[in-house]
Amino acid sequence: MNLDSAFDIPPEVSARKVGEELVMLDLVSGTYFGLDPVGMRLWELLQEGKSLRQVCDTMIEEFDVSRDVLEQDVLALVRDLVDKKLVSPRP
Amino acid sequence: MRQVEVSLTGDAARFQQARAAEPFHHWDLPDGTPWARFYRTATGYLLSFPDLADFEVSADGRRVTCVPVPGISDATIEHLYLNQVLPLALSKRGKLVFHGSAVEIGGGAIAFLGESCRGKSTLAAAFAVNSHRFLTDDGLVLEPAGGVYQALPSHPSLRLWEDSHEKLLGSDIEMAPSLAYTSKARFLAGSRLTHCDAPRPLRTAYFLGDGSAPEVTVRPLTAAETMIAWAKHSFLLDVEDRALIGTHFDRIATLANSMICYELDYPRRFDELDRLLAAVTAHATNLSAVR
Numbered sequence: 001m002n003l004d005s006a007f008d009i010p011p012e013v014s015a016r017k018v019g020e021e022l023v024m025l026d027l028v029s030g031t032y033f034g035l036d037p038v039g040m041r042l043w044e045l046l047q048e049g050k051s052l053r054q055v056c057d058t059m060i061e062e063f064d065v066s067r068d069v070l071e072q073d074v075l076a077l078v079r080d081l082v083d084k085k086l087v088s089p090r091p
Numbered sequence: 092m093r094q095v096e097v098s099l100t101g102d103a104a105r106f107q108q109a110r111a112a113e114p115f116h117h118w119d120l121p122d123g124t125p126w127a128r129f130y131r132t133a134t135g136y137l138l139s140f141p142d143l144a145d146f147e148v149s150a151d152g153r154r155v156t157c158v159p160v161p162g163i164s165d166a167t168i169e170h171l172y173l174n175q176v177l178p179l180a181l182s183k184r185g186k187l188v189f190h191g192s193a194v195e196i197g198g199g200a201i202a203f204l205g206e207s208c209r210g211k212s213t214l215a216a217a218f219a220v221n222s223h224r225f226l227t228d229d230g231l232v233l234e235p236a237g238g239v240y241q242a243l244p245s246h247p248s249l250r251l252w253e254d255s256h257e258k259l260l261g262s263d264i265e266m267a268p269s270l271a272y273t274s275k276a277r278f279l280a281g282s283r284l285t286h287c288d289a290p291r292p293l294r295t296a297y298f299l300g301d302g303s304a305p306e307v308t309v310r311p312l313t314a315a316e317t318m319i320a321w322a323k324h325s326f327l328l329d330v331e332d333r334a335l336i337g338t339h340f341d342r343i344a345t346l347a348n349s350m351i352c353y354e355l356d357y358p359r360r361f362d363e364l365d366r367l368l369a370a371v372t373a374h375a376t377n378l379s380a381v382r
Binding site: 002012014016019021022023025026029030032034035036046 | 317337341344
């Protein structure tokens with residue numbers, strides 16, 4: 001996985017907004033996962049088919065954070081989502 | 092439970108038979124003992140409680156037929172039905188049903204949800220003997236109505252471990268017939284253990300921690316935490332029915348958005364119980380209305 005990777009949302013994964021957060025459910029495994037507003041924005045951009053670099057290009061304009069920190073945080077969160085099978089790397 | 096939307100009929104007792112198919116879902120007790128096995132049938136579902144009873148549930152959750160194992164008491168069957176099978180059948184009907192107890196405070200209901208042995212029934216009993224009637228000790232059904240969620244009353248009985256009932260109720264209270272599957276004693280509601288037999292609007296829910304807190308601790312949950320907590324404590328008959336689960340996901344998202352809920356933890360010591368009841372009562376009485 002690198003910043004040029006893009007991801008798909010598996011069909012068995014469902015997400016709902018609650019308050020300012022997002023809850024994802026894997027209908028197969030029954031796994032639940034919550035994302036804060038920053039994570040929810042990342043999820044929205046992934047859904048649009050953007051690569052992680054494009055995701056960072058957008059988010060750097062929206063959040064007060066350095067590019068290095070943002071890229072590290074995005075990569076870490078997406079790795080977590082991949083491990084939980086809530087997103088899958090686009091072939 | 093109050094609903095009459097599920098009908099129960101009984102067949103003659105017979106011994107359970109081995110099944111060719113594997114269950115599509117199962118529940119085990121904390122020590123690993125099989126508790127319930129879920130099978131698909133041509134007409135719906137079969138819920139098998141080993142050495143106790145089989146319950147055939149129609150695909151739409153409207154009809155239940157019970158086949159008890161010979162020698163199992165009517166009281167055991169009734170309790171299994173009301174506390175396990177009926178909530179599952181209602182979940183298939185699209186109802187919101189949770190593993191939780193509920194009591195009445197200030198004209199509304201507050202609920203306690205948690206895993207087995209977290210203290211749901213003990214809390215319900217403790218409130219019920221202190222002028223706060225209990226609505227249910229498990230199988231909490233919530234019904235959206237007019238912008239609120241009504242907590243529905245369930246069977247007017249409580250099940251308690253021996254240490255809890257001796258401390259809370261003393262030894263001179265009448266017990267209900269014992270149940271084959273648990274060493275918990277069962278107590279019918281009465282003048283000391285007061286039961287509320289009408290729906291009450293749910294004011295909040297407390298999700299019970301593991302008892303590691305050194306003192307009474309109440310923490311507001313985020314909306315996402317609240318939704319996940321409701322989801323984890325849901326009764327769902329068919330965990331493979333994606334359409335139903337998707338609908339359920341929508342409903343608990345709406346529920347989570349409708350009220351602030353809390354994590355409640357406290358030391359599991361009877362000498363702390365009065366302090367706990369006072370703290371929860373004060374907290375529940377001073378809730379802000381909505382999220």
